[in-house]
Amino acid sequence: MNTKTTAIICGTLILVGILFWPTLYRYDNTTLHGNTLPMRSHRLTGFTEYLLMGKWYPQEGQKIRKNTKLLPSQEQNKVTGNASLAYGSFAGKIYNGSNWIITEMVIRVVAKEGEGVVR
Helix, strand or coil, X not given: CCHHHHXXXXXXXXXXXXXXXXXXXXXXXXXXXXXXXXXXXXXXXXXXXXXXXXXXXXXXXXXXXXXXXXXXHHHHCCEEEEEEEECCEEEEEEEECCCCCCCCCCCCCCCECCCCCEC
């Protein structure tokens, strides 16, 4: 092959790659708590996020890419909720009254007997 042919082939491959190569993300839909949400997967890393109220959130079980900070103690008091343990299931509701976006929460559960004795 001569130089001219090689240049034409390379130029054509680059043009095809720019015009027809898939985007960096693959878009799909996912269902979260009965709601259908847009979802995107990074084609190279496999990192998956879903769109909720105009912001992309990481799919459950994945590490958050951004630096996270601990919620200050004065803001922790604004996060309230209730929970119950029944028939082997733990369920509850949490209300975030703070101005922070909470992406991860650690909950410690202590089982107590009728007189307050910890099991």
